[in-house]
Amino acid sequence: MPYKRELARYKGIVEEKMFAIVDGCGAPKELKSPMRYSLEAGGKRLRPAMTLYVCEMLGGDIRRALPFACALEMIHTYSLIHDDLPCMDNDDYRRGMPSNHRVFGEANAVLAGDGLLSLAFDTMLAAIAKNPCQGEIKAAQAVSEGAGVRGMVAGQAIDLSCERSGAWDMDALRFIHTNKTGAMIRASLLAGGCIADADEDQMKALDDFGYAYGDLFQMTDDILDIEGSFESMGKTLGKDAKEGKLTYISLTGLEEAKKIADRTAERALKALEAFGERAWLLRELTNATVSRKS
Amino acid sequence: MPYKRELARYKGIVEEKMFAIVDGCGAPKELKSPMRYSLEAGGKRLRPAMTLYVCEMLGGDIRRALPFACALEMIHTYSLIHDDLPCMDNDDYRRGMPSNHRVFGEANAVLAGDGLLSLAFDTMLAAIAKNPCQGEIKAAQAVSEGAGVRGMVAGQAIDLSCERSGAWDMDALRFIHTNKTGAMIRASLLAGGCIADADEDQMKALDDFGYAYGDLFQMTDDILDIEGSFESMGKTLGKDAKEGKLTYISLTGLEEAKKIADRTAERALKALEAFGERAWLLRELTNATVSRKS
Numbered sequence: 368m369p370y371k372r373e374l375a376r377y378k379g380i381v382e383e384k385m386f387a388i389v390d391g392c393g394a395p396k397e398l399k400s401p402m403r404y405s406l407e408a409g410g411k412r413l414r415p416a417m418t419l420y421v422c423e424m425l426g427g428d429i430r431r432a433l434p435f436a437c438a439l440e441m442i443h444t445y446s447l448i449h450d451d452l453p454c455m456d457n458d459d460y461r462r463g464m465p466s467n468h469r470v471f472g473e474a475n476a477v478l479a480g481d482g483l484l485s486l487a488f489d490t491m492l493a494a495i496a497k498n499p500c501q502g503e504i505k506a507a508q509a510v511s512e513g514a515g516v517r518g519m520v521a522g523q524a525i526d527l528s529c530e531r532s533g534a535w536d537m538d539a540l541r542f543i544h545t546n547k548t549g550a551m552i553r554a555s556l557l558a559g560g561c562i563a564d565a566d567e568d569q570m571k572a573l574d575d576f577g578y579a580y581g582d583l584f585q586m587t588d589d590i591l592d593i594e595g596s597f598e599s600m601g602k603t604l605g606k607d608a609k610e611g612k613l614t615y616i617s618l619t620g621l622e623e624a625k626k627i628a629d630r631t632a633e634r635a636l637k638a639l640e641a642f643g644e645r646a647w648l649l650r651e652l653t654n655a656t657v658s659r660k661s
Numbered sequence: 662m663p664y665k666r667e668l669a670r671y672k673g674i675v676e677e678k679m680f681a682i683v684d685g686c687g688a689p690k691e692l693k694s695p696m697r698y699s700l701e702a703g704g705k706r707l708r709p710a711m712t713l714y715v716c717e718m719l720g721g722d723i724r725r726a727l728p729f730a731c732a733l734e735m736i737h738t739y740s741l742i743h744d745d746l747p748c749m750d751n752d753d754y755r756r757g758m759p760s761n762h763r764v765f766g767e768a769n770a771v772l773a774g775d776g777l778l779s780l781a782f783d784t785m786l787a788a789i790a791k792n793p794c795q796g797e798i799k800a801a802q803a804v805s806e807g808a809g810v811r812g813m814v815a816g817q818a819i820d821l822s823c824e825r826s827g828a829w830d831m832d833a834l835r836f837i838h839t840n841k842t843g844a845m846i847r848a849s850l851l852a853g854g855c856i857a858d859a860d861e862d863q864m865k866a867l868d869d870f871g872y873a874y875g876d877l878f879q880m881t882d883d884i885l886d887i888e889g890s891f892e893s894m895g896k897t898l899g900k901d902a903k904e905g906k907l908t909y910i911s912l913t914g915l916e917e918a919k920k921i922a923d924r925t926a927e928r929a930l931k932a933l934e935a936f937g938e939r940a941w942l943l944r945e946l947t948n949a950t951v952s953r954k955s
Contacts, residue, residue, distance in 0.1 A: 394810035395836075398818035402810070449775060454767035473748035477771065478818050481743060481778065485809035488782040492802050495789065504793060508786050515779035516688035516696070524692035524772050542689075 370651035377416035377436075380429070382409075385437040392486055401471040401479035402486070405444050408464050414439045414555040417649075421556050421573060424645045427502075427563025434494035435506045435558040438487035442514045443551060445483035448476050450523070484514075506561035513554025522547025537618055549581025572641035579635035580653060586628045587656055589614035593621060632657040664945035671710035671730075674723070676703075679731040686780055695765040695773035696780070699738050702758050708733045708849040711943075715850050715867060718939045721796075721857025728788035729800045729852040732781035736808045737845060739777035742770050744817070778808075800855035807848025816841025831912055843875025866935035873929035874947060880922045881950055883908035887915060926951040 389403055415436030422432035451458040451466040452473060458466050468476035491507040512518055526543045529535050556573040565573065593616050615624040635653045639646040683697055709730030716726035745752040745760040746767060752760050762770035785801040806812055820837045823829050850867040859867065887910050909918040929947045933940040 392810050393815075395815050395819055397822045398810055398815055445775075449771055452768075452771065454771060474746075474821050475818070477743055477746065477748065478814055478821070481739075481774075482810045482814045482818075484775065484778055485805065485814055489802075489805045489809050492798070492805050496798050496802060499793060499795075499798060501793075504786070504790050508783075508790060511779065511783045511786050515783050516686050516692055516776045520772055520776045520779055521687075521689050521692055524769070524776075525689055527768050527772070528691045 368651065368655070370648045370655065373420070373648050374411060374413070374416050374652075377419045378412040380419065380433065381412050381415040381436050381440060384433050385415075385440055388434075388437055388490055389486070392489075394482060394486075397475070398478060398482050401467055401475045402482050404470060405448050405461075405467050405479065406441070406483070408462050409440065409444065410462060412440055414443055414551055417552070417555040418559040418562075420648050421559030421565075422563045424642060424648075425560060425563035425565050425569065427559070431494070431498060431502070432506070432559055432562040434490050435510060435562065436555075438490045438507075438510055439551065439555050439558065441483045441487040441490070442510070442519075445480040445487070446514075446519060446523070446551075448480040448483070452476060455527070487514075502562045502564055506558040509557040509561055510554050513550040513557075518546055518550030518554070522550065535618075540615065540618065544582055544585045545578065548585045549578060552581040552584065553577030569641060572638050575638035576635050576649065579631050579638060580649075580656070583628060583631045583635060583653065583656055586615055586624060586631065587659055589616055590621070590624060590628065591659070628657055662945070662949070664942045664949065667714070667942055668705060668707070668710050668946075671713045672706040674713065674727065675706050675709040675730050675734060678727050679709075679734055682728075682731055682780070682784055686783075688776060688780075691769070692772060692776050695742075695761055695769045696776050698764060699742050699755075699761050699773065700735070700777070702756050703734065703738065704756060706734055708737055708845055711846070711849040712853040712856075714942050715853030715859075716857045718936060718942075719854060719857035719859050719863065721853070725788070725792060725796065726800070726853055726856040728784050729797075729804060729856065730849075732784045732801075732804055733845065733849050733852065735777045735781040735784070736804070736813075739774040739781070740808075740813055740817070740845075742774040742777070746770060749821070781808075796856045796858055800852040803851040803855055804848050807844040807851075812840055812844030812848070816844065829912075834909065834912065838876055838879045839872065842879045843872060846875040846878065847871030863935060866932050869932035870929050870943065873925050873932060874943075874950070877922060877925045877929060877947065877950055880909055880918060880925065881953055883910055884915070884918060884922065885953070922951055 385406060386403070389399065389406060392399070394402065418432050418436040418439060419429045422429050447461060448467045450456050451461055452468055459469050460466060466476075467479055471479065488507075488511075491503075491510060495503045495507060514520070522543050522545070525539060526547055529539050529543070553574055554577075556577045557570065560570050560573045593614070615627055619627065632653055636650060639650055639653075679700060680697070683693065683700060686693070688696065712726050712730040712733060713723045716723050741755060742761045744750050745755055746762055753763050754760060760770075761773055765773065782801075782805075785797075785804065789797045789801060808814070816837050816839070819833060820841055823833050823837070847868055850871045851864065854864050854867045887908070909921055913921065926947055930944060933944055933947075936943075
């Protein structure tokens with residue numbers, strides 16, 4: 368699959384730069400170690416890859432996009448560390464490894480998250496200082512919007528509130544998907560567009576794709592969770608829903624959820640038409656996501 | 662005391678703007694309420710007042726300094742919320758009111774802190790976008806430096822590490838004072854200087870004053886703690902030291918600590934000579950801090 372090769376290439380570029388930033392960030396080792404631990408445990412680096420790809424696709428210089436790509440991955444990582452805390456989701460494992468607080472303790476995990484969020488903004492401000500252009504400033508604002516109180520943190524707060532109250536409905540679910548997962552995906556795409564000086568129509572198309580792809584990403588995750596549960600543990604839909612995790616599936620049933628996922632993928636592909644052939648990676652990614660098996 | 666009147670004036674300006682930013686930030690109420698709760702519980706707003714004062718003192722426009730002043734207070738507030746968490750200092754009260762997690766629960770307190778840190782950077786980026794000048798960019802970098810992994814978060818990580826290991830010494834104490842408390846005070850002064858286009862010598866003088874005043878602030882806090890403890894609870898120095906809180910006093914004794922505080926105040930006043938009469942507020946503040954009774 369060519370898109371996988373390309374994602375792996377971006378992953379290499381992002382990791383090299385990101386670890387260099389962290390190694391040179393001046394943090395004492397007591398702080399740097401837990402920050403690096405979770406960054407190293409990372410997966411496909413999908414968000415920063417999107418930033419670099421969009422920038423290249425629109426003829427921009429990916430060296431200018433790279434600090435923002437790294438910032439996005441740092442912010443994504445901080446959110447996972449805080450999300451795993453005992454007072455939040457209380458997850459002992461993340462990507463098959465002990466979660467940050469299981470290794471370094473809760474207090475260090477809180478600080479590692481705070482440190483990564485701070486370093487992400489520090490990295491973007493350094494990029495602005497080096498290159499004080501509209502592209503850099505707008506890219507930083509896009510990331511800030513996606514990460515902040517109108518974006519990811521808002522999604523987490525509503526997710527938490529619904530989990531505690533049990534008062535889930537379709538509106539709440541949409542809000543959570545759009546913000547907790549989708550906002551950072553949109554920010555990743557938009558940041559790449561900003562650096563490449565994308566015009567208004569292109570930014571709109573990136574935003575539309577980001578909304579649809581973010582939804583699709585979350586839905587297929589939920590479908591996989593359920594199908595995986597059926598196969599491996601014989602869980603029922605009802606039980607999963609009772610455990611407090613709301614998904615489209617528990618609201619509509621599995622078959623209907625798959626139909627919604629297909630329609631969402633169509634919406635994502637439609638948005639990409641604005642870019643023609645150049646958007647091949649995002650197109651392949653969308654097709655792979657809707658039909659993914661793992 | 663004229664300096665108190667002036668600080669109260671700055672406090673009014675900062676609070677008006679800061680609450681307007683939070684009210685209009687677009688966060689859902691589940692997130693905004695805990696953010697606002699801790700911002701409202703605030704004290705003298707010393708850090709943002711320093712930013713505005715320095716900016717005015719050097720002939721700058723305080724309207725341009727105001728977003729950075731608000732960001733500093735948001736960052737200070739987020740650090741207090743995370744510091745009070747059960748896994749950190751486990752404080753049930755802050756400034757006589759129940760701490761954030763006692764009112765909203767731990768998970769919401771973590772998110773309120775994350776939200777305030779994000780909003781602080783968002784506010785500074787908006788200021789840069791509105792006015793893309795070197796002053797704004799440098800002010801944001803000064804704040805980022807003070808708040809981040811080479812500043813406040815570093816100080817907290819080392820404080821935590823020493824507390825857990827019990828391996829305190831004078832170097833560790835200095836690092837903690839310089840970073841946990843001092844870095845944000847220096848950042849507040851420097852941000853005001855950046856907006857006012859201070860020259861290199863002026864920035865150096867602000868930095869020197871900030872180092873000394875930050876130390877002084879922490880030392881007199883410790884002296885008050887001890888003297889208050891003697892009076893109200895009959896604690897002994899030895900006991901206080903055994904409880905794990907290291908101060909200059911537990912390392913040098915109360916009388917020597919007071920002498921160090923006097924010398925530190927002299928260092929702070931010396932740095933202010935660069936500004937002559939104009940620095941009257943910082944001068945009065947230093948004198949009041951070294952002789953403070955509460």
